[in-house]
Amino acid sequence: MNAAIRPIVLFGLVGCLIVGTGFVQSWNSALLILNMGLVSAIMSLGVNLQWGLAGLFNVGVMGFVALGGLAAVLVSMPPVPEAWSAGGARVMLGIGVGASVVAAAVVAWQRLKGKLLRGLTVLVILVGGFFVFRAVLDPGVSAIEAIDPATTGYLGGLGLPIVLAWPVGGLMAAGAAWIIGKTALGLRSDYLAIATLGIAEIIIALLKNEDWLSRGVKNVIGLPRPLPNEIDLQGDPAFVERAAGFGLDATTASTLYVKLGYGLMFSAVLIVFLVLAQLALNSPWGRMMRAIRDNEVSARAMGKDVKARHLQVFILGSAICGFAGAMMTTLDGLLTPGTYQPLRYTFLIWVMVIVGGSGNNLGAVLGGILIWFMWVQVEPIGQGIMTLATSGMADGNWLKEHLLDSVQHMRLLTMGVILLLVLRFAPRGLLPER
Secondary structure, three states, X not given: OOOOOHHHHHHHHHHHHHHHHHHHOOHHHHHHHHHHHHHHHHHHHHHHHHHHHHOOOOOOHXXXXXXXXXXXXXXXXXXXXXXXXXXXXXHHHHHHHHHHHHHHHHHHHHHOOOHHXXXXXXXXXXXXXXXXXXXXXXXXXXXXXXXXXXXXXXXXXXXXXXXXXXXXXXXXXXXXXXXXXXXXXXXXXXXXXXXXXXXXXXXXXXXXXXXXXXXXXXXXXXXXXXOOOHHHHHOOHHHHHHHHHXXXXXXXXXXXHHHHXXXXXXXXXXXXXXXXXXXXXXXXXXXXXXXXXXOHHHHHHOOOOHHHHHHHHHHHHHHHHHHHHHHHHHHHOEEOHHHOOHHHHHHHHHHHHHHHOOOOHHHXXXXXXXXXXXXXXXXXXXXXXXXXXXXXXXXXXXXXXXXXHOHHHHHHHHHHHHHHHHXXXXXXXXXXXX
């Protein structure tokens, strides 16, 4: 197929799948798939920037997405005055002590000359500072988490519009990427993958266990929204009248209105990131990054600072993932740290990049929307196939029960089969890099 026509055909096919979902199932389902597909496409763009452009094997996508979700809480939720009064100042002091200890250890490591003296000094600073840090922080944390733990038990946020959390999520992810990159980007690709995965798990562990920050596994619900609530729309006589003019009841019209609003917002963000990614790809900086990706030795011989350039693109890609993580939490309306799993927020994003075509920004967008559609629809389709396949078996048959109980595993099987087929017949993806 002609390279100019292929993207049009493939995106048209994905559009037909989503529109078909609206006709066959419901338009609410179609818009929900579209919205999460757009968010997934933005995450895929971030990973494609790191892997497709620079060859960085980041397996810690989940951690950067989770930081974006945390940003939504810290920016948009109202502060809890009782918690701040009980221990807020002490917690802030503890965080300051911890940062000072780390800074002192870094300064000692850089300035002391003797290897033994430097090692012992840093060890004493870190061990002693840890106990001081915990002694200051722990009483404040206990006081905060004791404030109405069923509904709050945390400090809350700034009470600002949640849309502001999107760039903040990107900044938080970028800051974490800078810290990770300064320590891990000098490692070989397989060690970098292990390091990023381990750090992502540390981030998730902090979100699950630090209740004062994010309520942990108790979850944060009722996040503010950039669009009206469906119930408010259903109580608006003008909206109800307009919905009736389209032949819709108020309940259906309100859900469609909100989901369509999210779709327009997410589409605008995706278009901006796609345009910026294309400009970066075609710029001298993008050509330099591809040269470093293809042959680091030659790039170093030409005087390029490979580690610094890797750090740049690692920060940019992680920031995009954090931005998308804040958008996803906004769409969900809640933060659930326990649901951040590598299978969903790392492996699936990598499948999107590989299937779409690494190194091709349009391919990353295509893979994000297409693979998310498959991820959502495989289970109901598999249920129908299994029901049809076992319709001739008697009720109570062990094989029938086993097959019907295994439907939930169709997602994993299908993703694996899709990945294998693409790697076999289109190893460069559906939209290969030129």
